[in-house]
Amino acid sequence: MKDEDIERPPAMKVRQGIQDAMTYSLPDKKFNPKNIDLVEIDIGLNNLGWNFNNLRILNLTDIHLGQWINPEYLEELVDYVNTLNVDLITLTGDYFSYNLEDYDKSLEKSLKKLEAPYGKFGVLGNHDHWMSAEKIRTIFKSADIVDLSNDVHTLQMGEDYLNLCGVDSSTVCADNIDEVIAKMRQDTPSILLAHEPDFAKESSQTKKFDLQISGHSHGGQFIIPAVETTPFRGPNSTKYPVGLYKVGEMTQYTSKGLGTNSFRIRINCKPEITIITLKTTKRRKIKIE
Numbered sequence: 478m479k480d481e482d483i484e485r486p487p488a489m490k491v492r493q494g495i496q497d498a499m500t501y502s503l504p505d506k507k508f509n510p511k512n513i514d515l516v517e518i519d520i521g522l523n524n525l526g527w528n529f530n531n532l533r534i535l536n537l538t539d540i541h542l543g544q545w546i547n548p549e550y551l552e553e554l555v556d557y558v559n560t561l562n563v564d565l566i567t568l569t570g571d572y573f574s575y576n577l578e579d580y581d582k583s584l585e586k587s588l589k590k591l592e593a594p595y596g597k598f599g600v601l602g603n604h605d606h607w608m609s610a611e612k613i614r615t616i617f618k619s620a621d622i623v624d625l626s627n628d629v630h631t632l633q634m635g636e637d638y639l640n641l642c643g644v645d646s647s648t649v650c651a652d653n654i655d656e657v658i659a660k661m662r663q664d665t666p667s668i669l670l671a672h673e674p675d676f677a678k679e680s681s682q683t684k685k686f687d688l689q690i691s692g693h694s695h696g697g698q699f700i701i702p703a704v705e706t707t708p709f710r711g712p713n714s715t716k717y718p719v720g721l722y723k724v725g726e727m728t729q730y731t732s733k734g735l736g737t738n739s740f741r742i743r744i745n746c747k748p749e750i751t752i753i754t755l756k757t758t759k760r761r762k763i764k765i766e
């Protein structure tokens with residue numbers, strides 16, 4: 478899908494102006510890990526090979542650079558992420574809000590600095606398409622991020638395999654799950670990156686994916702204590718807006734994300750960095766002599 482074929486929301490210039498005005502009014506723009514919710518969860522995957530047991534995947538999503546999150550904040554966040562010793566990094570979209578030109582070099586620099594021995598993998602969100610998917614794909618290339626838009630990358634460790642899959646943004650109808658399935662290594666545990674969490678309805682029905690990782694909702698920016706869910710649900714995040722879900726046989730995880738694309742207010746809903754540790758549910762074969 479080309480940039481010119483994308484249907485954009487009205488008054489993009491006005492949205493850009495509102496973004497700048499809100500952001501400049503913010504007094505404290507420093508990164509502080511204490512203000513971040515570092516969510517660490519174990520997720521069991523059926524038939525995951527023992528070589529992938531305990532693989533640590535760190536997910537970042539909804540950076541919305543230039544809106545509340547400034548380049549210095551992102552750089553410090555990346556330095557912090559690099560201290561967390563994860564194996565692999567995933568990125569689930571919305572790198573910008575309504576302004577790309579002033580921040581593209583900063584995003585490129587920060588994403589380049591992210592370190593993960595098994596690689597960095599990303600998909601795009603709706604805002605990225607509204608700005609320029611082509612420019613973000615260029616940033617991905619320069620920052621050594623594997624673009625998983627309707628694509629698959631299969632990892633191998635010993636005799637074990639793991640499909641890392643991605644689907645492009647469903648908000649702008651760029652998703653093509655059939656293309657993804659056609660590229661997958663069959664009978665292999667599979668993780669899907671999908672910006673919009675409600676895509677889980679469609680992906681779970683294929684029975685091809687064990688886990689979907691998403692963002693997009695910003696956790697509704699308000700989480701009701703004790704119930705741990707949100708009443709504020711935007712398009713494509715009405716069903717699975719925050720946290721962990723079981724959708725059919727698939728696990729869905731929706732991150733609260735880092736930035737926002739509207740007011741900065743977040744109540745009981747800190748910005749999030751997620752670390753998912755994969756666990757095999759397979760029994761280990763023991764040789765009996």
Ligand SMILES: [Fe+2]
Nearest residue numbers: 571602603693
């Ligand atoms: Fe989004």
